[in-house]
Amino acid sequence: MMTHLLGIEPLDKTTLVALLDRADAIHEGKPPSDAVAGRTVVNLFMEASTRTRTSFEIAAKRLRADVVNVSESFSSSKKGETLLDTARNIDAMRPSVIVLRHGSSGSPAMVAKHVRARVVNAGDGTHEHPTQALLDCGTIRQKKKRIEGLTVTIIGDILHSRVARSNLHALGKLGAIVRVAGPRPLLPRGIEAMGALVYDRVEPALEGADVVMVLRLQHERMTGGYVPSLRDYSRFFGVNGKNIHAAKHDAIVMHPGPINRGVELSSDVADGPRSVILEQVAYGVSVRMAVLEAVAVTS
Amino acid sequence: MHAFHIRGGRLIDPRQGVDDELDVIIQEGRVARIGKGLATPTGALVCDGRGKIVSPGFVDLHAHLREPGEEGKETIESGSRSAASGGFTTVCAMPNTQPPNDCRAITMLILTRAREVSGVHVYPIGAVSRGLLGAELADIGELKEAGVVALSDDGKCVMNARLMRRALEYGRTFDLPIVQHAEDHHLSDGGAMNEGPSATRAGIPAQPAEAEEIIVARDLILVEMTGARYHVAHASTARTVAMVREAKARGLPVTCEVTPHHLALTDEACATYDTSTKMYPPLRTRADTVALAQGLADGTIDAIATDHAPHSANAKHLEFDCAAFGVIGLETALPIALSLVSSGVLSLPTAIERLTWGPARSFKLHAGTMPEGSVADVVVIDPDLEWIVTAEDTASRSKNTPFLGQKMRGRAVLTIAGGRALCDRSKVLP
Numbered sequence: 020m021m022t023h024l025l026g027i028e029p030l031d032k033t034t035l036v037a038l039l040d041r042a043d044a045i046h047e048g049k050p051p052s053d054a055v056a057g058r059t060v061v062n063l064f065m066e067a068s069t070r071t072r073t074s075f076e077i078a079a080k081r082l083r084a085d086v087v088n089v090s091e092s093f094s095s096s097k098k099g100e101t102l103l104d105t106a107r108n109i110d111a112m113r114p115s116v117i118v119l120r121h122g123s124s125g126s127p128a129m130v131a132k133h134v135r136a137r138v139v140n141a142g143d144g145t146h147e148h149p150t151q152a153l154l155d156c157g158t159i160r161q162k163k164k165r166i167e168g169l170t171v172t173i174i175g176d177i178l179h180s181r182v183a184r185s186n187l188h189a190l191g192k193l194g195a196i197v198r199v200a201g202p203r204p205l206l207p208r209g210i211e212a213m214g215a216l217v218y219d220r221v222e223p224a225l226e227g228a229d230v231v232m233v234l235r236l237q238h239e240r241m242t243g244g245y246v247p248s249l250r251d252y253s254r255f256f257g258v259n260g261k262n263i264h265a266a267k268h269d270a271i272v273m274h275p276g277p278i279n280r281g282v283e284l285s286s287d288v289a290d291g292p293r294s295v296i297l298e299q300v301a302y303g304v305s306v307r308m309a310v311l312e313a314v315a316v317t318s
Numbered sequence: 319m320h321a322f323h324i325r326g327g328r329l330i331d332p333r334q335g336v337d338d339e340l341d342v343i344i345q346e347g348r349v350a351r352i353g354k355g356l357a358t359p360t361g362a363l364v365c366d367g368r369g370k371i372v373s374p375g376f377v378d379l380h381a382h383l384r385e386p387g388e389e390g391k392e393t394i395e396s397g398s399r400s401a402a403s404g405g406f407t408t409v410c411a412m413p414n415t416q417p418p419n420d421c422r423a424i425t426m427l428i429l430t431r432a433r434e435v436s437g438v439h440v441y442p443i444g445a446v447s448r449g450l451l452g453a454e455l456a457d458i459g460e461l462k463e464a465g466v467v468a469l470s471d472d473g474k475c476v477m478n479a480r481l482m483r484r485a486l487e488y489g490r491t492f493d494l495p496i497v498q499h500a501e502d503h504h505l506s507d508g509g510a511m512n513e514g515p516s517a518t519r520a521g522i523p524a525q526p527a528e529a530e531e532i533i534v535a536r537d538l539i540l541v542e543m544t545g546a547r548y549h550v551a552h553a554s555t556a557r558t559v560a561m562v563r564e565a566k567a568r569g570l571p572v573t574c575e576v577t578p579h580h581l582a583l584t585d586e587a588c589a590t591y592d593t594s595t596k597m598y599p600p601l602r603t604r605a606d607t608v609a610l611a612q613g614l615a616d617g618t619i620d621a622i623a624t625d626h627a628p629h630s631a632n633a634k635h636l637e638f639d640c641a642a643f644g645v646i647g648l649e650t651a652l653p654i655a656l657s658l659v660s661s662g663v664l665s666l667p668t669a670i671e672r673l674t675w676g677p678a679r680s681f682k683l684h685a686g687t688m689p690e691g692s693v694a695d696v697v698v699i700d701p702d703l704e705w706i707v708t709a710e711d712t713a714s715r716s717k718n719t720p721f722l723g724q725k726m727r728g729r730a731v732l733t734i735a736g737g738r739a740l741c742d743r744s745k746v747l748p
Contacts, residue, residue, distance in 0.1 A: 028519075103635055123637030124521035125591030144639065146521030184521060208526075209515030 022317050023131045023138040024310055026147035027188035035192055038309050039157050046157075046305035055315040056083040058115040064090045064141070065102070065121045070276055070300065071141050071150075075118050078307035087114070102126055103133055110134035115318050116311060119143070124181075137314035145179050150310055151275055152185035154303040156193060158295055159230055161302065162271050167194030172224045172266070174258060175234030175283050176205045177215075178245070182275045183234060187213045200224035201234075202256055204245040221256055225265035231293075232273045233258050233284045249282050259285035263293065271295045319737050321345045322746070323358045324698060327367020331374055332671035333678075333687035342372055344694040347737030352690055365698055365732055365746045373670050374688040375407025375438075375695035375735055377677040378648065379497075379575055380472070380551060380623035383409070383440070386427060387416025392628040392715045394428065397648070398436035400626070400714035402740035404649040405730030407438050407695035408678070408685040413445040413466075414473040420445035420456040425464035437740040439695070441467045441683065446476055446485045446496060455484060462492040467681045470497035472551055473598075475533055477503055482537065486546035495547035495573065495681060500533035500558070501525075501599065510639045512585040512600040520589050522638055527555040527606070530599055534558050538565045541572060549680060550574040552625050554599040556609030563618040573680035575623035576610045578647055578654035583607075583720060593634045593641035594720040597627065611663045614672055621677035624651050628716030646714045649707075653726035656701055660727070666701075698732040698744065705729055 021034060045051060060079040064072050072088065079086045089109065102121065109117060110133075117136045119127045124144030131138040142148040159166055171190050177183045177199045190197050191214040199210060200218035211217060218224035225231060236252060246252045263272065272284075272293040280286050289296065322344040329340040329352065341356040342349060350359075358364055378401065384392040392400075394411075401409045411428060413419035419428060425442045432440035444461035446469045448454050458469060469489055476482045476498060485496050509525025511517050517524035534550060538561060541548045550562060553574050562574045579597065584604050587595040595601060613619040627644025634641050655673060658664045664672075678686025688696055704727050709717040733741040 101632075101635065102637060121637070123639050124523075126637045128591055129637065144521050145523070181521060184519070207518040208513050208524075209518045212515035213519060 027185045042306040042309040054312045060084045060116045061114040062088045062118045074303045106130040147185045148181040152189040154306040169229040170196045171230040172198045172228040173232045174200045178205045178207045228266040260287040321362035323362040324365045327370045327372035329372045330670045333675040371699040374674045376673040377408040377686045379677045381626040383411045395435040396715040400648045402733045403713040405697040407735035422464040443468045446471045472499045475501040486544040490546035495549045497549045500530045502529045505529040511588045516585045531557045547571045559613035573620045575621040577625045578651045591638045598643045653728040656728035694737040696734045701728045703729045
């Protein structure tokens with residue numbers, strides 16, 4: 020039983036597999052349950068997002084829930100209201116589920132302690148982005164028919180990536196071998212303790228990989244002095260039509276979006292035959308339906 | 319003013335080399351007599367000391383009393399009650415008030431308020447730099463004249479090596495130690511907890527131990543250059559302890575403190591995003607807590623200092639990275655020190671020394687020892703008293719402690735400062 024979805028870390032393997040099985044079934048056209056039909060889902064997005072918010076909104080609507088979107092520009096945070104006050108006020112209107120995207124790590128866990136609604140983490144700071152990891156794992160399973168024993172290489176800004184962290188938890192629980200690669204300033208200390216094999220060069224990290232997951236390099240990382248320039252990053256840490264050949268011939272390429280074309284990923288790879296990027300997006304709706312069902316059942 | 323007869327307790331006064339079952343008689347605000355089987359003076363209140371420890375009142379080198387300017391968090395009066403509740407009779411007040419204590423007027427204000435409302439002795443610490451801005455020296459000579467006992471920009475590091483050098487040089491003339499909050503702000507920028515596996519897992523912006531160590535290393539070189547007194551505030555890493563140990567071995571005039579929370583907790587406590595585990599310096603690793611305890615045991619670390627930092631609930635009921643840094647500590651320092659005695663890391667007299675004479679000698683305070691004739695700053699401790707930390711029971715105006723709800727062992731049952739009983743759990747007062 021899953022009350023909230025705050026991250027992948029607290030989930031056991033059985034729960035994880037059950038969610039993916041349910042998402043698969045929905046993805047193959049099985050009719051959704053009416054667990055959240057007629058109930059209210061609030062998408063509380065305190066950080067810019069188009070893809071994830073839209074995906075959650077479509078997922079909720081396909082479950083026939085009433086969806087309310089509260090985004091940063093309309094929220095009270097700019098008027099100085101605290102996150103807890105905002106959350107409590109929304110909760111007073113009795114939604115079944117609050118889907119929260121927030122820039123501070125741990126904020127969904129904090130909110131969950133103070134509201135009646137179920138809380139789904141739609142990305143918190145640099146902590147977790149559990150539905151992204153679920154949709155990534157689901158897409159890998161669809162393509163590779165398994166996860167156990169696969170080598171998955173995650174390339175890019177590992178330090179600031181909640182996607183990398185959630186995937187490290189999920190892929191680890193499901194038995195994959197996970198490599199992380201990037202420039203050393205973007206490799207956090209102690210990432211090995213999360214089960215990652217660490218590389219500071221792209222080519223050896225790609226060698227023999229079944230899955231290549233490329234992360235977005237945010238432009239503000241340059242001002243933070245983590246890397247010298249987009250040019251240098253792209254040249255030495257970008258994935259392109261040349262170095263991708265180090266991976267297995269049938270390796271798939273993934274990206275959580277949005278892509279900086281020509282920076283972390285070249286267009287020929289992003290749009291090439293290995294790319295499953297749009298399939299990730301499609302599967303994302305199914306996964307979020309499975310998640311909303313699962314948490315709503317307990318509310 | 320009452321007279322007291324503390325009878326049959328184990329008196330530990332490390333400065334005097336005393337550890338024996340001795341009676342203590344307090345009259346007219348002074349320790350009148352110490353001896354075996356003393357007769358109770360007429361009218362004296364009797365405190366049964368059997369099974370208890372009698373010690374000089376504790377000395378805290380590092381507290382934020384928040385007055386003037388932030389009286390919603392703490393006042394000299396409430397901070398003083400918090401101190402007495404924890405067995406402290408002397409408290410050094412950090413200068414990061416609003417306005418900061420960077421001039422005679424603020425020092426005088428603090429001393430005047432303390433005389434009016436505080437039972438414990440309050441010693442102000444003056445700012446190193448005007449406005450704590452790290453640009454130019456505060457009026458150090460005048461601060462000394464007004465009564466400060468040390469200088470610090472605590473809360474911020476004196477980042478500029480040139481200013482630090484000048485502060486050490488100028489401070490030396492006035493025999494004031496420079497108390498450094500060692501943090502390379504460039505390296506620590508934005509870090510809300512210790513850098514390492516726990517922060518990586520929790521996704522909390524982190525700062526490395528090296529941010530502290532680099533400044534301590536630099537400062538020790540400047541101490542060697544200037545010959546001035548230097549005190550490391552809230553040492554938190556194993557390498558800081560090693561560097562201080564080495565500096566002391568070379569005879570440098572260096573002293574060092576550690577907080578109870580850095581002895582008791584590690585950065586794993588931050589993983590739940592509990593903002594009461596957020597403070598500066600951040601909680602470190604198990605290896606660091608072990609090194610700090612060893613440093614305390616072998617005398618590398620002179621004092622347990624609380625870094626009592628009251629914050630309103632509003633400043634803590636926030637996302638971890640947005641919450642204020644700091645925890646209160648005056649009321650829980652003793653049981654944490656005693657837990658190191660139970661675990662065999664410290665002897666009881668050493669633990670008492672680090673709460674009394676160790677801090678007093680670091681800042682050259684007339685405190686932390688209680689020979690006959692001295693001002694009666696005395697605490698009676700029940701080392702076996704078990705109690706639970708609650709908000710209601712906390713005398714501080716703020717309740718931001720990571721130990722809330724936890725069971726503690728050992729507590730002050732009678733705190734006497736200047737001959738007046740400020741905290742009386744033993745029900746000695748009529």
